[in-house]
Amino acid sequence: xxxxxxxxxxxxxxxxxxxxxxxxxxxxxxxxxxxxxxxxxxxxxxxxxxxxxxxxxxxxxxxxxxxxxxxxxxxxxxxxxxxxxxxxxxxxxxxxxxxxxxxxxxxxxxxxxxxxxxxxxxxxxxxxxxxxxxxxxxxxxxxxxxxxxxxxxxxxxxxxxxxxxxxxxxxxxxxxxxxxxxxxxxxxxxxxxxxxxxxxxxxxxxxxxxxxxxxxxxxxxxxxxxxxxxxxxxxxxxxxxxxxxxxxxxxxxxxxxxxxxxxxxxxxxxxxxxxxxxxxxxxxxxxxxxxxxxxxxxxxxxxxxxxxxxxxxxxxxxxxxxxxxxxxxxxxxxxxxxxxxxxxxxxxxxxxxxxxxxxxxxxxxxxxxxxxxxxxxxxxxxxxxxxxxxxxxxxxxxxxxxxxxxxxxxxxxxxxxxxxxxxxxxxxxxxxxxxxxxxxxxxxxxxxxxxxxxxxxxxxxxxxxxxxxxxxxxxxxxxxxxxxxxxxxxxxxxxxxxxxxxxxxxxxxxxxxxxxxxxxxxxxxxxxxxxxxxxxxxxxxxxxxxxxxx
Numbered sequence: 001x002x003x004x005x006x007x008x009x010x011x012x013x014x015x016x017x018x019x020x021x022x023x024x025x026x027x028x029x030x031x032x033x034x035x036x037x038x039x040x041x042x043x044x045x046x047x048x049x050x051x052x053x054x055x056x057x058x059x060x061x062x063x064x065x066x067x068x069x070x071x072x073x074x075x076x077x078x079x080x081x082x083x084x085x086x087x088x089x090x091x092x093x094x095x096x097x098x099x100x101x102x103x104x105x106x107x108x109x110x111x112x113x114x115x116x117x118x119x120x121x122x123x124x125x126x127x128x129x130x131x132x133x134x135x136x137x138x139x140x141x142x143x144x145x146x147x148x149x150x151x152x153x154x155x156x157x158x159x160x161x162x163x164x165x166x167x168x169x170x171x172x173x174x175x176x177x178x179x180x181x182x183x184x185x186x187x188x189x190x191x192x193x194x195x196x197x198x199x200x201x202x203x204x205x206x207x208x209x210x211x212x213x214x215x216x217x218x219x220x221x222x223x224x225x226x227x228x229x230x231x232x233x234x235x236x237x238x239x240x241x242x243x244x245x246x247x248x249x250x251x252x253x254x255x256x257x258x259x260x261x262x263x264x265x266x267x268x269x270x271x272x273x274x275x276x277x278x279x280x281x282x283x284x285x286x287x288x289x290x291x292x293x294x295x296x297x298x299x300x301x302x303x304x305x306x307x308x309x310x311x312x313x314x315x316x317x318x319x320x321x322x323x324x325x326x327x328x329x330x331x332x333x334x335x336x337x338x339x340x341x342x343x344x345x346x347x348x349x350x351x352x353x354x355x356x357x358x359x360x361x362x363x364x365x366x367x368x369x370x371x372x373x374x375x376x377x378x379x380x381x382x383x384x385x386x387x388x389x390x391x392x393x394x395x396x397x398x399x400x401x402x403x404x405x406x407x408x409x410x411x412x413x414x415x416x417x418x419x420x421x422x423x424x425x426x427x428x429x430x431x432x433x434x435x436x437x438x439x440x441x442x443x444x445x446x447x448x449x450x451x452x453x454x455x456x457x458x459x460x461x462x463x464x465x466x467x468x469x470x471x472x473x474x475x476x477x478x479x480x481x482x483x484x485x486x487x488x489x490x491x492x493x494x495x496x497x498x499x500x501x502x503x504x505x506x507x508x509x510x511x512x513x514x515x516x517x518x519x520x521x522x523x524x525x526x527x528x529x530x531x532x533x534x535x536x537x538x539x540x541x542x543x544x545x546x547x548x549x550x
Contacts, residue, residue, distance in 0.1 A: 008058040016053065023049035023187055026061055035063040035210070036191040038072050039184060046514045048072075049187045050137060064194065065215040067463075068184070068514075074105065075181045076192035077125075077207060078430055079135065083174050084124035085109070092153065096429045099231050099422070103219045104198075104208040105432070106231070111203070118199040125195070132190040136173045145169050148178060156428040159247030160525050163254075182431060182521050194218065213470045226418070226483040234424040234485055237268065243489055245426045246525050253493060253527040262533045265489050269539075273303070276482055277310035280392070280415055284316065287415045288362050289393045293400035293476070294419035295469040297439040297446065299486035299539035303419050304396050305549045306537060317390050323397025325370050326354040330377025344468035346399055350379075358395075359408050361387050398468070401476035418480035421487040427525055436466070437522065438487060441495045442543040448502055449545055455502050459512040486539045493529030498544050500528075 003018040009029065016025060026037040026049060040047050041060040046068055053059075062069035078097055085093045094110040109117075140148075146161035157180055161169060171178045172185050186192055198206040198221040208218050238244055241264065243252065252261055280287055290307070294300050308318040324343075327333065328350045333341045342348060357367045366386040370379035387393065399405055401416050421442070423433045440462060447453035477483070488494075500523055506516035534540050541547035 005053060006056045007053060009061075018054060019052045021050060021052050022047055022059070025053070025059065029061055033061070033063045034215075035065065035194060036186075037061045037063055038069045038076075038186050038191050039066075041068075044509065044511050044513060046184060048137060048184050064210055065212055067212050070209075070212050071183045072186055073192055073194075073209060074207075075183050076135065076186040076189070077195050077209065078105075079172065079174055079179060079181070079185070080125050080128050080189050080192060081107075081121065081207065082179070082430065083177055084121050084128055086177065087128075088120055088124055094154075094429060097426070097432045098204075098235065099424075099432060100435065101206060101228060101231070102222050102224055103211050103214060104206040104221065106200070106228075107205055107207055109203045109205075113199070113203040113205065115199040118197050118205045122197045125197075126193075129189045129193045132188055133174060134188055135185055137185065138171050138173055138178075139168045140171050140178075142167055142169050145171055145178075145180070149180075154429070156245050156247055157430075159245075159250070160428050163247065163250045163527060164525055166524070179430060180428070182427065182525070183518065213467075224478055226480060227422075227477060230483045230485050231422055231424070234422060234487075234489075238424045238489060241489075243425060245428050246492075247428070249425060249490065249493060250525075250527045253529055258490060258493070258529050259533040261490050262488075262535075266535050266538060269486075269488070270306070272484070273306050274310050276417065276484065277307055277314060279482070280311060281314035281316060283415070284314075284392070286412050287392070288387075288413045289358065289395060289406070289409065290318070290415045290417065291400040291406075292394070292396045292417045292419060293398055293473060293480075294486075295439060295473050296465045297442040297543070298420045299442075299542055300396055300419050302537070302539045302542040302547065302549055303484060303486055304394060307417075308394055311392065311394075315390055316392050317388070318392050318394045319385060319387065320394045320396070321358075321369065323349060323354070323395060323399060325372045325379070326350050327372045327379070329379070333377075344398060344472055346402065346404060346472065349399065349405075351405060355406055355408050358393065358406055361385060361393060362409065362413070398472055401479045402472070403476070403479065416480045416482075418477045418483045419486055420477075420483070422485040423487045423492075424485075425489055425492065427522070433492065433522075435487075437519070438492070438495075441492075441499050441519065444502060445495065445498045446543040449543075455506050455516060456510055456512050459506075459515055488538065488540055490529055491540055492523070492526050494531050494534060494540060494544065496523045496526055497528045497531065499523070 004015050005018050006013050006015055022040045030037055039062045042057050064070045064073040082095055085095055089111055096108045098106045098108055142161050142164055146158050149158040171180055194210055196208045196218050206221055210218055243249055252258055292300055292304050311318045326349050334345055334347050336342045360367050368381045369383045369385050370381050373380050421435055421438045423435050423438045426432045444455055444458045447458045503516045503520050506513050531544055536548035
């Protein structure tokens, strides 16, 4: 007799045979989704569709419009792309997944590329997707996996296997090709059909796809020259010092030479900030306001204070203003659909007062500037400010690059700085480190250290934070005069020593358990780096503690 079990989907109970796969069940609900179902949440656990159901449970299916489904969709596309490249150009042909760019992923090939070849790759990917090839999950002895990757010349992945602490590792097989991904994967090539490729230049192109923030279409590619050049600058520097991926970093750590790397990185970071300060000084006759913005946990506080310090060395006297002090009274603050106050939207700021006071300061008037009292939800006026000849305004806020602020002040009087943690080190050629994950690790550590927040608290708020960044920060990054990368090349190893124990505190029944587990799996391939040698003025100190500026 076949045993049946009951599963709850969309608050309705359905009956299936025990051992039925999630893929088989998903076919009954695919008509409710625009895109192919790619993952499932069983209870509070994420599952690949190859999993069988063994007992009664609640199932939520996910497509690429969810964050988790989107990550699986991207990984699947990368795997299909790699398979297509090897089918077209031979076993030695390779791609390197570099970084995010304009809601897509920037990728470089190991062979000479042009627009025609990019079209060839795209068409071959479409063929492989139509072939509905299975992507099979396998548990392999770690050292056997290492030997395999060595045999095909993938020394980066062989190194990942060397430094991984598990006896067994999860690999995925597509045709006769095996690969390692630390995120969950689709079960078939047919589930990742929504994509496009755009050739950029040299050996680089963009993989584009619908995202959770733009689920209805694939965004037309828009080049972001500042962001692209900063990534390239740091990537080239990483190659120059032979730290391109986690394996290179782990090799330095395992030989005890990480202190030298920390000193080199700190010297380079300070030199770049000094260059920014010098540019501002060279244009001091025109520039009267420096505006800084960047996403959460990008190191804005430390970076802005260091720039101010360097401006002092040129004889300038920066006076700092935080845009948060110009919030409207709480009673006038816009609200989110759930009734909570929306402090991130532009309407939460008293722009009339802000614009009026900044213009008055530039005229040489004395102004009584506000400080926002979050307890009372009101502005308090206790600070008198006046700009002297060598004074310069430094303004920090999430809307600092938005053209809708300071419209009464000419553009040439403003110098705009965009700050973000643009991680230049990858896990390996096919597993990049998301800049979002880098910032999330920073925030988990700081929230726990300074506010006593649990990991669950930070993860619960992260979706809202990310939404605000997508609406109010990222669209204006091209308005900047310069983009500053606040990421240290070694920082994942330092962050691991602080964040890994915190991640283990997330309980099995927490809705954020899977996210904590994903981050643990990601950190597993990095060796820990002690923080003793991290300078007191480093951006990292803003998160791990011990900052000179605290």
